[in-house]
Amino acid sequence: MKVFLQTFGCQMNKLDSAIIESSLRDAGYQFVDNAKNADVVLLNTCSVRDHAEQRVMSHLGNLKHIKETKSDLVVAVIGCMAQRLGDELFKQSAVDIVCGPAQIAEIPRLITEAMQEKKKAVAVTEKIRQVSPDAQLLERFEIEYSGDDTDIPAQAYVRAMHGCDKFCSYCVVPYVRGPETSRPPEAIIEQTKRLAQNGVKQITLLGQRINAYEYKAGDKTYCLADLLGMISKIDGVEWLKFVTSYPSQKYFKEIVQAMAELPKVCRYLHIPAQSGSDQILKAMNRGYTSAEYLELLDTARQIVPDIAIAGDFIVGFPGETDEDFAQTVDLVKKARYKNSFIFKYSPRPGTIADKRLEDNVAQEIKERRNHELLKVQEEISRALAAEFTGQTVKVLVEGPSKKSHQAGNLPQLIGRTAGDWIAVFNGPPASAGETPRLAGRFANVKITRTTPLTLFGELF
Numbered sequence: 001m002k003v004f005l006q007t008f009g010c011q012m013n014k015l016d017s018a019i020i021e022s023s024l025r026d027a028g029y030q031f032v033d034n035a036k037n038a039d040v041v042l043l044n045t046c047s048v049r050d051h052a053e054q055r056v057m058s059h060l061g062n063l064k065h066i067k068e069t070k071s072d073l074v075v076a077v078i079g080c081m082a083q084r085l086g087d088e089l090f091k092q093s094a095v096d097i098v099c100g101p102a103q104i105a106e107i108p109r110l111i112t113e114a115m116q117e118k119k120k121a122v123a124v125t126e127k128i129r130q131v132s133p134d135a136q137l138l139e140r141f142e143i144e145y146s147g148d149d150t151d152i153p154a155q156a157y158v159r160a161m162h163g164c165d166k167f168c169s170y171c172v173v174p175y176v177r178g179p180e181t182s183r184p185p186e187a188i189i190e191q192t193k194r195l196a197q198n199g200v201k202q203i204t205l206l207g208q209r210i211n212a213y214e215y216k217a218g219d220k221t222y223c224l225a226d227l228l229g230m231i232s233k234i235d236g237v238e239w240l241k242f243v244t245s246y247p248s249q250k251y252f253k254e255i256v257q258a259m260a261e262l263p264k265v266c267r268y269l270h271i272p273a274q275s276g277s278d279q280i281l282k283a284m285n286r287g288y289t290s291a292e293y294l295e296l297l298d299t300a301r302q303i304v305p306d307i308a309i310a311g312d313f314i315v316g317f318p319g320e321t322d323e324d325f326a327q328t329v330d331l332v333k334k335a336r337y338k339n340s341f342i343f344k345y346s347p348r349p350g351t352i353a354d355k356r357l358e359d360n361v362a363q364e365i366k367e368r369r370n371h372e373l374l375k376v377q378e379e380i381s382r383a384l385a386a387e388f389t390g391q392t393v394k395v396l397v398e399g400p401s402k403k404s405h406q407a408g409n410l411p412q413l414i415g416r417t418a419g420d421w422i423a424v425f426n427g428p429p430a431s432a433g434e435t436p437r438l439a440g441r442f443a444n445v446k447i448t449r450t451t452p453l454t455l456f457g458e459l460f
Protein backbone atom coordinates (compact mmCIF):
# COMPACT_ATOMS: atom_id res chain seq x y z
CA MET A 1 0.00 0.00 0.00
CA LYS A 2 1.26 3.43 -0.94
CA VAL A 3 0.80 6.49 1.26
CA PHE A 4 1.04 10.19 0.42
CA LEU A 5 1.48 12.30 3.57
CA GLN A 6 1.35 16.08 3.44
CA THR A 7 2.10 18.20 6.50
CA PHE A 8 0.94 21.75 7.23
CA GLY A 9 1.95 23.97 10.13
CA CYS A 10 4.49 23.85 12.92
CA GLN A 11 7.31 21.55 14.07
CA MET A 12 4.88 19.73 16.35
CA ASN A 13 2.96 18.63 13.24
CA LYS A 14 6.21 17.70 11.48
CA LEU A 15 7.09 15.50 14.44
CA ASP A 16 3.62 13.90 14.46
CA SER A 17 4.00 13.20 10.73
CA ALA A 18 7.44 11.68 11.25
CA ILE A 19 6.05 9.39 13.96
CA ILE A 20 3.09 8.37 11.77
CA GLU A 21 5.43 7.71 8.84
CA SER A 22 7.74 5.64 11.01
CA SER A 23 4.86 3.51 12.36
CA LEU A 24 3.29 3.00 8.92
CA ARG A 25 6.64 2.03 7.37
CA ASP A 26 7.04 -0.54 10.16
CA ALA A 27 3.61 -1.87 9.18
CA GLY A 28 4.79 -2.30 5.57
CA TYR A 29 3.44 0.84 3.89
CA GLN A 30 5.51 2.65 1.26
CA PHE A 31 5.58 6.43 0.89
CA VAL A 32 5.10 8.26 -2.42
CA ASP A 33 5.38 11.93 -3.28
CA ASN A 34 2.11 12.35 -5.16
CA ALA A 35 -1.52 11.84 -4.15
CA LYS A 36 -2.31 10.43 -7.61
CA ASN A 37 0.00 7.45 -7.02
CA ALA A 38 -1.27 6.74 -3.51
CA ASP A 39 -3.77 4.31 -1.98
CA VAL A 40 -3.94 6.39 1.18
CA VAL A 41 -3.67 10.19 1.49
CA LEU A 42 -2.99 11.71 4.90
CA LEU A 43 -3.29 15.48 5.37
CA ASN A 44 -1.77 16.56 8.69
CA THR A 45 -3.43 19.91 9.21
CA CYS A 46 -2.96 23.20 11.05
CA SER A 47 -5.68 25.46 12.48
CA VAL A 48 -3.54 28.34 13.69
CA ARG A 49 -4.41 30.51 10.67
CA ASP A 50 -7.40 30.54 8.38
CA HIS A 51 -5.13 30.44 5.33
CA ALA A 52 -3.72 27.02 6.38
CA GLU A 53 -7.25 25.61 6.71
CA GLN A 54 -8.28 27.01 3.32
CA ARG A 55 -5.34 25.25 1.66
CA VAL A 56 -6.48 21.92 3.12
CA MET A 57 -10.04 22.52 1.88
CA SER A 58 -8.70 23.18 -1.59
CA HIS A 59 -6.67 19.92 -1.45
CA LEU A 60 -9.81 18.06 -0.42
CA GLY A 61 -11.55 19.48 -3.51
CA ASN A 62 -8.77 18.05 -5.71
CA LEU A 63 -8.88 14.70 -3.89
CA LYS A 64 -12.61 14.48 -4.59
CA HIS A 65 -11.79 14.54 -8.32
CA ILE A 66 -9.10 11.85 -7.91
CA LYS A 67 -11.59 9.68 -6.02
CA GLU A 68 -14.05 9.86 -8.93
CA THR A 69 -11.73 7.58 -10.89
CA LYS A 70 -10.14 5.81 -7.90
CA SER A 71 -12.92 4.97 -5.48
CA ASP A 72 -10.68 2.82 -3.22
CA LEU A 73 -8.53 5.79 -2.26
CA VAL A 74 -8.63 6.41 1.51
CA VAL A 75 -8.35 10.06 2.60
CA ALA A 76 -7.62 11.00 6.20
CA VAL A 77 -7.61 14.49 7.68
CA ILE A 78 -5.50 14.43 10.81
CA GLY A 79 -4.09 17.03 13.23
CA CYS A 80 -5.51 20.27 14.62
CA MET A 81 -8.14 20.91 11.95
CA ALA A 82 -9.50 17.39 12.51
CA GLN A 83 -9.77 18.09 16.22
CA ARG A 84 -11.39 21.48 15.67
CA LEU A 85 -13.97 20.43 13.07
CA GLY A 86 -14.55 16.75 13.92
CA ASP A 87 -17.18 14.99 11.80
CA GLU A 88 -18.10 18.29 10.14
CA LEU A 89 -15.22 17.41 7.82
CA PHE A 90 -17.31 14.58 6.36
CA LYS A 91 -19.25 17.29 4.51
CA GLN A 92 -16.19 17.15 2.24
CA SER A 93 -17.06 14.01 0.32
CA ALA A 94 -13.41 12.96 -0.14
CA VAL A 95 -12.86 12.47 3.60
CA ASP A 96 -12.94 8.94 5.08
CA ILE A 97 -11.03 9.41 8.35
CA VAL A 98 -10.87 12.33 10.78
CA CYS A 99 -8.23 11.91 13.49
CA GLY A 100 -7.10 14.46 16.12
CA PRO A 101 -3.48 14.95 17.23
CA ALA A 102 -3.96 12.99 20.47
CA GLN A 103 -5.14 9.93 18.51
CA ILE A 104 -2.41 9.55 15.91
CA ALA A 105 -1.49 6.15 17.37
CA GLU A 106 -4.86 4.93 16.03
CA ILE A 107 -4.09 5.78 12.41
CA PRO A 108 -2.82 2.32 11.26
CA ARG A 109 -6.01 0.71 12.63
CA LEU A 110 -8.29 3.38 11.14
CA ILE A 111 -6.71 2.97 7.70
CA THR A 112 -7.15 -0.81 7.80
CA GLU A 113 -10.81 -0.45 8.83
CA ALA A 114 -11.51 2.18 6.18
CA MET A 115 -10.05 -0.13 3.52
CA GLN A 116 -11.66 -3.36 4.66
CA GLU A 117 -15.02 -2.16 5.94
CA LYS A 118 -15.38 0.91 3.73
CA LYS A 119 -16.66 2.95 6.65
CA LYS A 120 -15.97 6.51 7.62
CA ALA A 121 -14.33 6.93 11.03
CA VAL A 122 -13.75 9.81 13.38
CA ALA A 123 -11.20 9.69 16.22
CA VAL A 124 -11.04 12.89 18.21
CA THR A 125 -11.08 13.24 21.99
CA GLU A 126 -14.57 14.22 23.07
CA LYS A 127 -13.14 16.10 26.00
CA ILE A 128 -9.78 17.47 24.99
CA ARG A 129 -9.00 18.34 28.63
CA GLN A 130 -8.95 14.64 29.53
CA VAL A 131 -5.89 12.50 28.96
CA SER A 132 -6.55 10.32 25.94
CA PRO A 133 -6.74 6.55 26.54
CA ASP A 134 -4.28 6.31 23.65
CA ALA A 135 -1.64 8.26 25.56
CA GLN A 136 0.34 5.12 26.41
CA LEU A 137 0.26 3.85 22.85
CA LEU A 138 1.37 7.27 21.59
CA GLU A 139 4.17 7.30 24.17
CA ARG A 140 5.38 3.92 22.85
CA PHE A 141 5.25 5.25 19.27
CA GLU A 142 7.28 8.27 20.34
CA ILE A 143 9.94 6.23 22.12
CA GLU A 144 10.28 3.81 19.20
CA TYR A 145 10.42 6.55 16.57
CA SER A 146 13.80 6.15 14.87
CA GLY A 147 14.25 9.64 13.44
CA ASP A 148 15.16 8.18 10.03
CA ASP A 149 12.44 10.00 8.13
CA THR A 150 12.96 13.68 8.99
CA ASP A 151 13.67 16.03 6.07
CA ILE A 152 16.92 17.13 7.68
CA PRO A 153 19.51 14.38 8.07
CA ALA A 154 20.96 13.86 11.54
CA GLN A 155 18.38 16.09 13.22
CA ALA A 156 15.28 14.98 15.11
CA TYR A 157 12.51 16.63 17.08
CA VAL A 158 11.68 15.22 20.47
CA ARG A 159 8.45 16.20 22.17
CA ALA A 160 9.03 17.29 25.75
CA MET A 161 5.48 18.50 26.33
CA HIS A 162 1.99 18.09 24.95
CA GLY A 163 -0.61 20.85 24.77
CA CYS A 164 -0.84 24.31 26.27
CA ASP A 165 -2.60 25.85 29.27
CA LYS A 166 -2.06 29.52 28.47
CA PHE A 167 -5.19 30.33 26.46
CA CYS A 168 -3.82 33.42 24.76
CA SER A 169 -7.00 35.07 23.53
CA TYR A 170 -6.27 34.67 19.80
CA CYS A 171 -4.95 31.10 19.86
CA VAL A 172 -6.68 27.85 19.00
CA VAL A 173 -3.89 25.55 20.25
CA PRO A 174 -5.21 24.86 23.80
CA TYR A 175 -8.54 23.79 22.26
CA VAL A 176 -7.02 21.39 19.74
CA ARG A 177 -3.88 20.16 21.50
CA GLY A 178 -5.34 19.78 24.99
CA PRO A 179 -3.82 20.39 28.41
CA GLU A 180 -0.17 21.02 29.11
CA THR A 181 1.57 17.81 30.16
CA SER A 182 5.28 17.14 30.42
CA ARG A 183 6.64 13.76 29.36
CA PRO A 184 8.67 11.85 31.96
CA PRO A 185 12.39 12.62 31.69
CA GLU A 186 13.28 8.91 31.47
CA ALA A 187 11.06 8.49 28.36
CA ILE A 188 12.70 11.51 26.73
CA ILE A 189 16.17 10.21 27.59
CA GLU A 190 15.38 6.70 26.31
CA GLN A 191 14.06 8.15 23.06
CA THR A 192 17.03 10.50 22.67
CA LYS A 193 19.56 7.69 23.26
CA ARG A 194 17.84 5.65 20.57
CA LEU A 195 17.95 8.60 18.16
CA ALA A 196 21.65 9.22 18.91
CA GLN A 197 22.40 5.52 18.27
CA ASN A 198 20.68 5.97 14.89
CA GLY A 199 23.09 8.78 14.00
CA VAL A 200 21.05 11.82 15.06
CA LYS A 201 23.39 14.64 16.08
CA GLN A 202 20.99 17.49 16.73
CA ILE A 203 17.99 17.16 19.02
CA THR A 204 15.33 19.86 19.14
CA LEU A 205 13.05 19.60 22.15
CA LEU A 206 9.49 20.70 21.37
CA GLY A 207 6.76 22.23 23.50
CA GLN A 208 4.26 25.04 22.96
CA ARG A 209 5.82 26.60 26.10
CA ILE A 210 8.96 24.54 26.36
CA ASN A 211 10.35 26.56 29.27
CA ALA A 212 7.29 25.54 31.33
CA TYR A 213 8.49 21.90 31.24
CA GLU A 214 8.01 20.50 34.73
CA TYR A 215 7.87 16.88 35.84
CA LYS A 216 7.50 15.76 39.41
CA ALA A 217 8.94 12.36 40.36
CA GLY A 218 8.98 11.61 44.09
CA ASP A 219 10.37 14.66 45.82
CA LYS A 220 12.31 15.87 42.75
CA THR A 221 10.85 18.33 40.25
CA TYR A 222 12.59 18.35 36.86
CA CYS A 223 12.60 21.56 34.82
CA LEU A 224 13.92 22.18 31.29
CA ALA A 225 17.38 23.06 32.65
CA ASP A 226 17.56 19.58 34.27
CA LEU A 227 16.48 17.98 31.01
CA LEU A 228 19.15 19.87 29.05
CA GLY A 229 21.78 18.67 31.54
CA MET A 230 20.64 15.05 31.26
CA ILE A 231 20.49 15.03 27.44
CA SER A 232 23.88 16.74 27.23
CA LYS A 233 25.42 13.61 28.75
CA ILE A 234 24.20 11.39 25.90
CA ASP A 235 27.02 10.35 23.57
CA GLY A 236 26.36 11.24 19.96
CA VAL A 237 24.13 14.24 20.66
CA GLU A 238 26.21 17.24 19.64
CA TRP A 239 23.70 20.10 19.45
CA LEU A 240 20.63 20.55 21.57
CA LYS A 241 17.95 23.15 20.78
CA PHE A 242 14.52 23.86 22.27
CA VAL A 243 11.46 25.73 21.00
CA THR A 244 9.23 27.64 21.72
CA SER A 245 9.92 29.69 24.84
CA TYR A 246 7.21 31.70 26.55
CA PRO A 247 8.11 35.00 28.24
CA SER A 248 7.96 34.01 31.90
CA GLN A 249 10.31 34.40 34.87
CA LYS A 250 9.77 30.84 36.12
CA TYR A 251 12.91 28.76 35.43
CA PHE A 252 14.12 31.38 32.93
CA LYS A 253 17.46 32.07 34.64
CA GLU A 254 18.11 28.36 35.22
CA ILE A 255 17.51 27.63 31.54
CA VAL A 256 19.76 30.42 30.26
CA GLN A 257 22.38 29.42 32.83
CA ALA A 258 22.26 25.87 31.43
CA MET A 259 22.80 27.36 27.98
CA ALA A 260 25.88 29.20 29.27
CA GLU A 261 27.34 26.16 31.01
CA LEU A 262 26.50 23.25 28.70
CA PRO A 263 28.47 23.37 25.45
CA LYS A 264 25.97 21.20 23.57
CA VAL A 265 23.06 23.56 24.25
CA CYS A 266 22.78 25.95 21.30
CA ARG A 267 22.76 29.63 22.13
CA TYR A 268 19.43 30.30 20.49
CA LEU A 269 16.15 31.45 21.99
CA HIS A 270 12.86 31.75 20.12
CA ILE A 271 10.70 33.81 22.46
CA PRO A 272 7.60 35.42 20.91
CA ALA A 273 6.59 38.85 22.28
CA GLN A 274 3.51 39.22 19.98
CA SER A 275 3.16 42.98 20.72
CA GLY A 276 5.05 45.87 22.29
CA SER A 277 1.89 47.50 23.64
CA ASP A 278 0.86 46.65 27.20
CA GLN A 279 -2.76 47.28 26.35
CA ILE A 280 -2.66 44.79 23.48
CA LEU A 281 -0.64 42.26 25.51
CA LYS A 282 -3.39 42.41 28.12
CA ALA A 283 -6.11 41.89 25.49
CA MET A 284 -4.07 38.95 24.19
CA ASN A 285 -3.96 37.50 27.74
CA ARG A 286 -0.19 37.17 27.51
CA GLY A 287 0.44 37.87 31.20
CA TYR A 288 3.49 40.18 30.92
CA THR A 289 4.30 43.77 30.02
CA SER A 290 6.72 44.90 27.33
CA ALA A 291 9.13 46.07 30.06
CA GLU A 292 9.05 42.64 31.72
CA TYR A 293 9.65 41.01 28.35
CA LEU A 294 12.67 43.22 27.63
CA GLU A 295 14.02 42.48 31.12
CA LEU A 296 14.02 38.77 30.23
CA LEU A 297 16.04 39.49 27.09
CA ASP A 298 18.49 41.57 29.17
CA THR A 299 18.89 38.68 31.62
CA ALA A 300 19.50 36.27 28.74
CA ARG A 301 22.12 38.56 27.19
CA GLN A 302 23.89 39.17 30.50
CA ILE A 303 24.29 35.42 31.04
CA VAL A 304 24.88 34.47 27.37
CA PRO A 305 26.20 37.58 25.58
CA ASP A 306 26.28 35.96 22.12
CA ILE A 307 22.78 34.49 22.31
CA ALA A 308 20.72 34.64 19.07
CA ILE A 309 17.12 35.66 19.75
CA ALA A 310 14.10 35.31 17.45
CA GLY A 311 10.61 36.76 17.97
CA ASP A 312 7.01 36.47 16.76
CA PHE A 313 4.49 39.30 16.32
CA ILE A 314 0.83 39.68 15.45
CA VAL A 315 -0.11 43.01 13.86
CA GLY A 316 -3.64 44.36 13.58
CA PHE A 317 -4.94 42.68 16.74
CA PRO A 318 -8.43 44.01 17.65
CA GLY A 319 -8.16 47.55 19.00
CA GLU A 320 -4.51 48.03 17.95
CA THR A 321 -4.00 51.79 17.42
CA ASP A 322 -1.15 53.57 15.65
CA GLU A 323 0.32 54.25 19.09
CA ASP A 324 0.13 50.54 20.05
CA PHE A 325 1.84 49.63 16.80
CA ALA A 326 4.54 52.30 17.38
CA GLN A 327 5.28 50.58 20.71
CA THR A 328 5.70 47.27 18.87
CA VAL A 329 8.15 48.89 16.45
CA ASP A 330 10.01 50.30 19.45
CA LEU A 331 10.19 46.88 21.12
CA VAL A 332 11.55 45.25 17.95
CA LYS A 333 14.28 47.92 17.78
CA LYS A 334 15.23 47.36 21.42
CA ALA A 335 15.09 43.56 21.23
CA ARG A 336 17.39 43.33 18.19
CA TYR A 337 16.11 39.93 17.08
CA LYS A 338 18.06 37.93 14.53
CA ASN A 339 14.70 37.42 12.82
CA SER A 340 11.00 37.79 13.56
CA PHE A 341 7.97 35.91 12.30
CA ILE A 342 5.29 38.53 11.67
CA PHE A 343 1.62 37.68 11.09
CA LYS A 344 -1.50 39.70 10.39
CA TYR A 345 -4.26 38.98 12.90
CA SER A 346 -7.12 36.83 11.68
CA PRO A 347 -9.79 35.59 14.12
CA ARG A 348 -9.86 31.87 14.84
CA PRO A 349 -13.28 30.37 15.56
CA GLY A 350 -13.92 29.51 19.20
CA THR A 351 -11.14 31.65 20.66
CA ILE A 352 -11.79 34.35 23.26
CA ALA A 353 -10.71 37.12 20.88
CA ASP A 354 -13.12 35.83 18.24
CA LYS A 355 -16.02 35.70 20.69
CA ARG A 356 -15.43 38.96 22.52
CA LEU A 357 -13.37 41.33 20.35
CA GLU A 358 -14.25 42.93 17.08
CA ASP A 359 -11.73 42.39 14.29
CA ASN A 360 -11.72 46.15 13.74
CA VAL A 361 -8.34 46.91 12.16
CA ALA A 362 -8.79 47.33 8.42
CA GLN A 363 -7.01 44.83 6.17
CA GLU A 364 -4.95 47.55 4.46
CA ILE A 365 -3.74 48.81 7.85
CA LYS A 366 -2.76 45.25 8.81
CA GLU A 367 -0.87 44.98 5.50
CA ARG A 368 0.88 48.31 6.05
CA ARG A 369 1.91 47.48 9.63
CA ASN A 370 3.08 44.03 8.58
CA HIS A 371 5.22 45.54 5.84
CA GLU A 372 6.60 48.28 8.09
CA LEU A 373 7.54 45.87 10.88
CA LEU A 374 9.22 43.54 8.38
CA LYS A 375 11.31 46.48 7.11
CA VAL A 376 12.39 47.40 10.64
CA GLN A 377 13.33 43.78 11.35
CA GLU A 378 15.12 43.46 8.02
CA GLU A 379 17.48 46.32 8.87
CA ILE A 380 18.33 44.75 12.25
CA SER A 381 18.84 41.33 10.64
CA ARG A 382 21.01 42.89 7.94
CA ALA A 383 23.29 44.52 10.56
CA LEU A 384 23.52 41.35 12.71
CA ALA A 385 24.21 39.14 9.69
CA ALA A 386 26.94 41.50 8.45
CA GLU A 387 28.89 40.93 11.69
CA PHE A 388 29.58 37.37 10.47
CA THR A 389 31.54 38.53 7.41
CA GLY A 390 35.08 37.19 7.67
CA GLN A 391 34.17 34.77 10.50
CA THR A 392 34.21 30.98 10.24
CA VAL A 393 30.98 29.38 11.49
CA LYS A 394 30.18 25.76 12.27
CA VAL A 395 27.03 24.45 10.55
CA LEU A 396 25.07 21.23 10.49
CA VAL A 397 24.69 20.55 6.76
CA GLU A 398 21.07 19.97 5.70
CA GLY A 399 21.65 19.16 2.01
CA PRO A 400 21.43 20.94 -1.35
CA SER A 401 20.07 24.48 -1.11
CA LYS A 402 16.53 24.88 -2.49
CA LYS A 403 17.78 27.31 -5.10
CA SER A 404 20.70 25.00 -5.73
CA HIS A 405 22.55 25.68 -8.92
CA GLN A 406 25.81 24.21 -10.09
CA ALA A 407 28.68 26.67 -9.91
CA GLY A 408 30.93 24.78 -12.32
CA ASN A 409 30.84 21.36 -10.69
CA LEU A 410 30.30 22.78 -7.18
CA PRO A 411 26.79 22.11 -5.86
CA GLN A 412 25.37 24.65 -3.41
CA LEU A 413 24.65 23.33 0.06
CA ILE A 414 22.66 24.72 2.95
CA GLY A 415 23.43 24.42 6.64
CA ARG A 416 22.36 26.00 9.90
CA THR A 417 24.49 27.41 12.70
CA ALA A 418 23.88 26.72 16.38
CA GLY A 419 22.27 30.19 16.51
CA ASP A 420 19.88 29.15 13.70
CA TRP A 421 21.46 31.30 10.99
CA ILE A 422 21.16 29.79 7.52
CA ALA A 423 24.47 29.43 5.67
CA VAL A 424 24.76 28.72 1.94
CA PHE A 425 28.05 27.58 0.48
CA ASN A 426 29.56 25.64 -2.38
CA GLY A 427 30.04 21.97 -1.60
CA PRO A 428 33.12 20.00 -2.58
CA PRO A 429 33.43 19.02 -6.26
CA ALA A 430 30.76 16.49 -7.22
CA SER A 431 33.49 14.29 -8.67
CA ALA A 432 34.98 13.85 -5.19
CA GLY A 433 31.72 12.13 -4.19
CA GLU A 434 31.65 14.14 -0.97
CA THR A 435 28.39 16.04 -1.37
CA PRO A 436 25.92 13.33 -0.33
CA ARG A 437 28.12 12.46 2.61
CA LEU A 438 28.27 16.08 3.82
CA ALA A 439 24.51 16.19 4.48
CA GLY A 440 23.97 15.45 8.15
CA ARG A 441 27.58 16.31 9.02
CA PHE A 442 29.13 19.37 10.61
CA ALA A 443 31.18 21.70 8.43
CA ASN A 444 33.08 24.94 8.91
CA VAL A 445 32.13 27.75 6.56
CA LYS A 446 34.04 30.99 6.10
CA ILE A 447 31.48 33.77 5.55
CA THR A 448 32.22 36.10 2.64
CA ARG A 449 28.96 38.01 2.24
CA THR A 450 25.56 38.25 3.91
CA THR A 451 21.93 39.22 3.34
CA PRO A 452 19.43 39.83 6.18
CA LEU A 453 18.48 36.15 6.43
CA THR A 454 21.42 34.28 4.89
CA LEU A 455 25.17 33.95 5.35
CA PHE A 456 27.10 33.02 2.19
CA GLY A 457 30.55 31.49 2.28
CA GLU A 458 33.04 28.79 1.38
CA LEU A 459 33.93 25.50 3.04
CA PHE A 460 36.89 26.12 5.31
Ligand code: SF4
Pocket (backbone or CB within 6 Å): 164, 165, 166, 167, 168, 171, 172, 173, 174, 208, 209, 246
Ligand atom coordinates in the same frame (compact mmCIF):
# COMPACT_ATOMS: atom_id res chain seq x y z
S1 SF4 B 1 1.33 30.03 24.70
FE1 SF4 B 1 -0.43 31.16 23.84
S2 SF4 B 1 0.14 31.36 21.67
FE2 SF4 B 1 1.44 29.75 22.49
S3 SF4 B 1 0.33 27.84 22.06
FE3 SF4 B 1 -0.25 28.49 24.14
S4 SF4 B 1 -2.12 29.68 23.88
FE4 SF4 B 1 -1.16 29.52 21.85
